[in-house]
Amino acid sequence: xxxxxxxxxxxxxxxxxxxxxxISNETCRQILDYxxxxxxxxxxxxxDLNIPLSTVHYNIQQLVKGNLVVSEEYHYSQKGKExxxxxxxxxxxxxxxx
Numbered sequence: 001x002x003x004x005x006x007x008x009x010x011x012x013x014x015x016x017x018x019x020x021x022x023i024s025n026e027t028c029r030q031i032l033d034y035x036x037x038x039x040x041x042x043x044x045x046x047x048d049l050n051i052p053l054s055t056v057h058y059n060i061q062q063l064v065k066g067n068l069v070v071s072e073e074y075h076y077s078q079k080g081k082e083x084x085x086x087x088x089x090x091x092x093x094x095x096x097x098x
Contacts, residue, residue: 007067007091015066016095022066027051027059032088035069039087060086067091 009016022028030049034040042060046053063069068091071084 005091007089007093009093009095011095011097018062019066019068019093019095022062022068025059025062027055028063028068031056031059031063032068035086035088039073039085041083041085043083045086 009019030051031045034045034049040048042053042056045051045060046056049056060069064071064086068089069086070089071086073085074082075085077083
């Protein structure tokens with residue numbers, strides 16, 4: 001987990017707009033709720049939530065860019081491909097006017 005416990009966002013930054021878009025996205029919220037209980041790979045999330053893998057991949061990338069989800073662990077698949085494990089970033093989000 002990241003050592004920073006807070007994510008400070010100014011309303012005047014583009015990051016605030018991106019964060020609002022991510023949080024307002026229904027699929028992102030489903031993934032966040034899912035990751036609140038356990039760490040998972042994109043394939044696990046897609047299977048358990050019955051969401052297409054491509055949709056999960058896109059939304060996970062948005063959550064990572066928004067600093068809401070992190071990937072600190074991975075394993076290699078049988079085909080030798082690196083498979084990331086995702087979990088919540090566990091940060092307080094503070095949105096300030098400036």
